[in-house]
Amino acid sequence: xxxxxxxxxxxxxxxxxxxxxxxxxxxxxxxxxxxxxxxxxxxxxxxxxxxxxxxxxxxxxxxxxxxxxxxxxxxxxxxxxxxxxxxxxxxxxxxxxxxxxxxxxxxxxxxxxxxxxxxxxxxxxxxxxxxxxxxxxxxxxxxxxxxxxxxxxxxxxxxxxxxxxxxxxxxxxxxxxxxxxxxxxxxxxxxxxxxxxxxxxxxxxxxxxxxxxxxxxxxxxxxxxxxxxxxxxxxxxxxxxxxxxxxxxxxxxxxxxxxxxxxxxxxxxxxxxxxxxxxxxxxxxxxxxx
Ligand SMILES: [Zn+2]
Numbered sequence: 001x002x003x004x005x006x007x008x009x010x011x012x013x014x015x016x017x018x019x020x021x022x023x024x025x026x027x028x029x030x031x032x033x034x035x036x037x038x039x040x041x042x043x044x045x046x047x048x049x050x051x052x053x054x055x056x057x058x059x060x061x062x063x064x065x066x067x068x069x070x071x072x073x074x075x076x077x078x079x080x081x082x083x084x085x086x087x088x089x090x091x092x093x094x095x096x097x098x099x100x101x102x103x104x105x106x107x108x109x110x111x112x113x114x115x116x117x118x119x120x121x122x123x124x125x126x127x128x129x130x131x132x133x134x135x136x137x138x139x140x141x142x143x144x145x146x147x148x149x150x151x152x153x154x155x156x157x158x159x160x161x162x163x164x165x166x167x168x169x170x171x172x173x174x175x176x177x178x179x180x181x182x183x184x185x186x187x188x189x190x191x192x193x194x195x196x197x198x199x200x201x202x203x204x205x206x207x208x209x210x211x212x213x214x215x216x217x218x219x220x221x222x223x224x225x226x227x228x229x230x231x232x233x234x235x236x237x238x239x240x241x242x243x244x245x246x247x248x249x250x251x252x253x254x255x256x257x258x259x260x261x262x263x264x265x266x267x268x269x270x271x272x273x274x275x276x277x278x279x280x281x282x283x284x285x286x287x288x289x290x
Contacts, residue, residue, distance in 0.1 A: 040064050056271040065230055065271055067208060069110065070117040070134035073167055077275055078121035078130065085152050089113050090145045096176040102138070110137050114145040115170070118153040123165070124279035126286050129157030132167040135209070139171035142214050146174075147184025150218055154191040163201040163282055168219035172212015185217035192221040201285045203278065206233050206256070206265060220264070224281060227256035227265040228274065234259075 037046045042064035056076060057066040074081050090113070092099045107113060115138060118131030131153045133140040142150075150166070157164040173181035195202055204222025206215070209232035216235050227233055234254035242249055252258040256268045269277050 038066075041066070058271050063229060063270065065208060065228055067135050067169070069136055070112065070115075070132040070167075073132045073207075074117065074121070074130070076271075077132075077165075077167075077278065078123055081119055081121035081130070083117065083119040084156065085118060085149050086113070088145045088149060090143055090177075092176070093144065093180050094176070094178050096178075099176045102176070106137050110134060112137050114149070115140045115142070116146040116149045118149055120156075120160075120162070123275070123282055126279070126282040127162055128165050128282065129153050129160070129162045130165045130167075133169045133214070135169035135171075135207075138174065140169045140214070141171050141174035141181070142184050142217075143174035143177040143181050144184065147181070147187055150184075150188045151191045154188070154195050154218075157200065158195055158198050161198070161200060163203070163286060164195060165203045165205065165278065165282075166218065166222075167205045167207055168210040168214055169207045170210060170212065170214035170219070172214055182213065185213045188218035189221060192218050196221075196223070201282070203281060205274070205278075207231050209233070211235065211237075224267075225265045226274070226277065227259060227268050229256060229268055229270045231256040233265070 036049055038049050038052060039046055040059040040062065043059060043062040045059060045061045047059060051060070052066070057068050057072070058064065059066075068076070090103050103114075112134055115134045116131055117134065118129070121128055121130045123130070131150060133146070140146075153166075154164060156162075173185065175181070192202065201224075202222045203224045203226065204219055206219060206225065206227045208228065208230065210219050210227075211232065211234055215233060232254055233256055238249055238253055250258065256265060259265045260268050267277075
């Protein structure tokens with residue numbers, strides 16, 4: 001009897017520890033952690049923290065791409081960048097319990113007001129309108145602020161006749177803003193259509209993960225769709241699909257490579273080649289003197 005009590009107690013402790021660790025690991029991903037080494041999420045190789053920024057936050061052994069923040073992405077991609085619409089803040093339109101606190105917590109963790117950073121920048125010699133989603137901010141989910149900033153960025157690129165580059169990284173529409181989040185899908189998609197009618201180039205880059213309402217709206221409406229190597233790209237989660245259709249899914253289901261085979265994306269690029277690929281594509285599609 002006593003032994004059982006001890007066992008139960010231990011089990012409870014292990015569960016608590018697991019929960020605690022889960023939380024820690026979540027925080028852990030917000031930034032590549034402090035310390036000398038970082039463990040690769042994919043092959044468990046220990047990597048020198050110092051080396052990671054030089055290797056675009058990609059594991060040298062298995063080419064696993066660590067998630068990067070919006071600012072880091074802009075630093076890796078642009079030769080110069082001026083931020084726009086930076087002051088926009090999220091409200092709580094549905095008075096969702098605890099939403100304000102959650103937002104504040106993410107703002108403190110990431111230093112961003114919401115999950116999208118955008119503005120004008122130079123990629124090589126080409127002036128572009130560029131926006132990047134930050135998956136560390138509430139999984140890059142799209143609420144009113146993200147949708148509005150994406151739309152304003154697209155409108156800016158139309159009025160300035162600039163090519164548009166958007167890096168998507170998102171879990172989808174933001175639950176806490178309900179219908180207002182879903183509305184952003186239609187709004188951003190309509191803006192993409194106007195951009196297209198203006199005869200301008202839009203390059204969409206899908207990074208890990210691009211799912212839900214973001215994958216189903218502006219992220220997949222680019223003239224050219226690039227996916228970053230190994231990125232998870234899809235609409236619904238694979239478990240839901242499996243249950244719905246009652247069939248086994250292929251092992252590489254919803255990976256960038258799978259989506260390339262199916263024609264959903266145009267190319268899969270290793271992060272180290274991404275900047276020069278963008279430069280080349282932008283140059284090809286931009287008239288000289290523009
Ligand atoms: Zn690795």
